[in-house]
Amino acid sequence: MFTSLPKLLVGLGAATLLLTGCAKDDDLDLSIAGVAVATADFQELEDAAIRGGVVTTLANKNPNDPQGNFTVFAPTNDAFARLGLRTAADLNALQQPFLTNTLLYHVANGLVTGDALQYGKTSASVLGPNRRFTFRGGSMYVNGSRILATDVKATNGRIHSIDKVLLATGADITSSAVALSTSQVFVKPELTYLVAALQLCKLTDALTKTPGSPAFTVFAPTDQAFKNLMQALALPVTTPAADVQSIANKVGGVDVLAKVLLNHVVAGANGDKFTSELPENASLTTLADSRLLMGPFANGLLTVKGTGNTAPAAMVIPDVQCTNGVVHVIDQVLLP
Structure with a gap:
C-alpha cells in the first residue's frame, strides 16, 4: 500500500x-x-x-x-x-x-x-x-x-x-562481503575477518540469496572491530583465518562463534531495513535469538548494542543495498 x-x-x-x-x-x-x-x-x-x-x-x-x-x-x-x-x-x-x-x-x-x-x-x-x-x-x-x-x-x-x-553492490550479502575482503570495492581489503569467520562457521550459505530465502538486515563488523575483540580476549593478532579460529577456541568453540555471528543478523519485520526504516530506541530479535538495542536516530544514523556489549557500536558505512538485504558496517562485534 x-x-x-x-x-x-x-x-x-x-x-x-x-x-x-x-x-x-x-x-x-x-x-x-x-x-x-x-x-x-x-x-x-x-x-x-x-x-x-x-x-x-x-x-x-x-x-x-x-x-x-x-x-x-x-x-x-x-x-x-x-x-x-x-x-x-x-x-x-x-x-x-x-x-x-x-x-x-x-x-x-x-x-x-x-x-x-x-x-x-x-x-x-x-x-x-x-x-x-x-x-x-x-x-x-x-x-x-x-x-x-x-x-x-x-x-x-x-x-x-x-x-x-x-551504495549498492548488485550481489547478495555473502558475495558483497567477499568482494570487500578481496579488494574489489576498496583498494585496501575490508571485512576479511567477517568472511573468515563466516567460512569457519559454515554460515556463508545462510547469507547467500536463494529462491524463497528471507531478506536480512546485517550489522557487519570491520576488521578493526575483530582486532579490538582479539585484544580484549588477550589474543595475538596474526591472520584473519588463524585469528577467528583463536576467537572460537577462546569463547568455547565454533558453535559459540556462530551464535555471535548470527547475533549480527536480523530477519522478519526488521529485515532489509535502511537506517531511515530502522526503529529507534527499540530492541530487535536476531537470528541468535538474542536482542540488539537500537539507539536514537540522529543525523541519519543509529547506534546498535548487543546484550553482551558495554557500549554501543557506531555505523561506519551504513545503508549498503544488497540483493537479499541491507548491510550496515559497524565498529564493534555485537555480543549476545
Missing part, C-alpha cells in the same frame, strides 16, 4: 544556496555535469565523476529517454566526507569500476520530479537495483539518504541533492 505525501517544496532560497559558487548568469543553461562543476557543494561529486568516467554521459542528452533527460540523486561534499572521501586523491581508495557503478546507481533515466518522490514508491536506476523512498521526521529519504533539495533544473534533466552516497 502506497501512502502519498505532500510534494517536497524547494524555494528560491534553497535553490540559490544549492548553486552557491556559480559565477554564470542564472539564465545560462547548464547540463547536469555543468551544474556539478559550477556548484561548490558538488566539488567531490565532480571529482568522482571525472575519475569514474561519467562526465561525458551527464554532460549530454540521455539517448535512452525520448526527451533526453536524466535524473540524478547528487551527494554533497558532506555526503562523500561521511565515507572519508574529502578530496580527489581520497577517491583513489575506491576501485574505479566500483566507483563508476556507484555513480550510475545515482542516475535514473527520464525525468523524476520532486512530486514523484513518495513514501513506499521505488525508482529504477541506470545501473543496479531499484531505490526506495521513505519518510521520517518530516524528511524524505531515498534508501537511507535524506533528500536535501529537489528539482534543480539542468538542460538534460533534474538534480535532487542528498546527504549520503547511495
Whole structure:
C-alpha cells in the first residue's frame, strides 16, 4: 500500500544556496555535469565523476529517454566526507569500476520530479537495483539518504541533492562481503575477518540469496572491530583465518562463534531495513535469538548494542543495498 505525501517544496532560497559558487548568469543553461562543476557543494561529486568516467554521459542528452533527460540523486561534499572521501586523491581508495557503478546507481533515466518522490514508491536506476523512498521526521529519504533539495533544473534533466552516497553492490550479502575482503570495492581489503569467520562457521550459505530465502538486515563488523575483540580476549593478532579460529577456541568453540555471528543478523519485520526504516530506541530479535538495542536516530544514523556489549557500536558505512538485504558496517562485534 502506497501512502502519498505532500510534494517536497524547494524555494528560491534553497535553490540559490544549492548553486552557491556559480559565477554564470542564472539564465545560462547548464547540463547536469555543468551544474556539478559550477556548484561548490558538488566539488567531490565532480571529482568522482571525472575519475569514474561519467562526465561525458551527464554532460549530454540521455539517448535512452525520448526527451533526453536524466535524473540524478547528487551527494554533497558532506555526503562523500561521511565515507572519508574529502578530496580527489581520497577517491583513489575506491576501485574505479566500483566507483563508476556507484555513480550510475545515482542516475535514473527520464525525468523524476520532486512530486514523484513518495513514501513506499521505488525508482529504477541506470545501473543496479531499484531505490526506495521513505519518510521520517518530516524528511524524505531515498534508501537511507535524506533528500536535501529537489528539482534543480539542468538542460538534460533534474538534480535532487542528498546527504549520503547511495551504495549498492548488485550481489547478495555473502558475495558483497567477499568482494570487500578481496579488494574489489576498496583498494585496501575490508571485512576479511567477517568472511573468515563466516567460512569457519559454515554460515556463508545462510547469507547467500536463494529462491524463497528471507531478506536480512546485517550489522557487519570491520576488521578493526575483530582486532579490538582479539585484544580484549588477550589474543595475538596474526591472520584473519588463524585469528577467528583463536576467537572460537577462546569463547568455547565454533558453535559459540556462530551464535555471535548470527547475533549480527536480523530477519522478519526488521529485515532489509535502511537506517531511515530502522526503529529507534527499540530492541530487535536476531537470528541468535538474542536482542540488539537500537539507539536514537540522529543525523541519519543509529547506534546498535548487543546484550553482551558495554557500549554501543557506531555505523561506519551504513545503508549498503544488497540483493537479499541491507548491510550496515559497524565498529564493534555485537555480543549476545
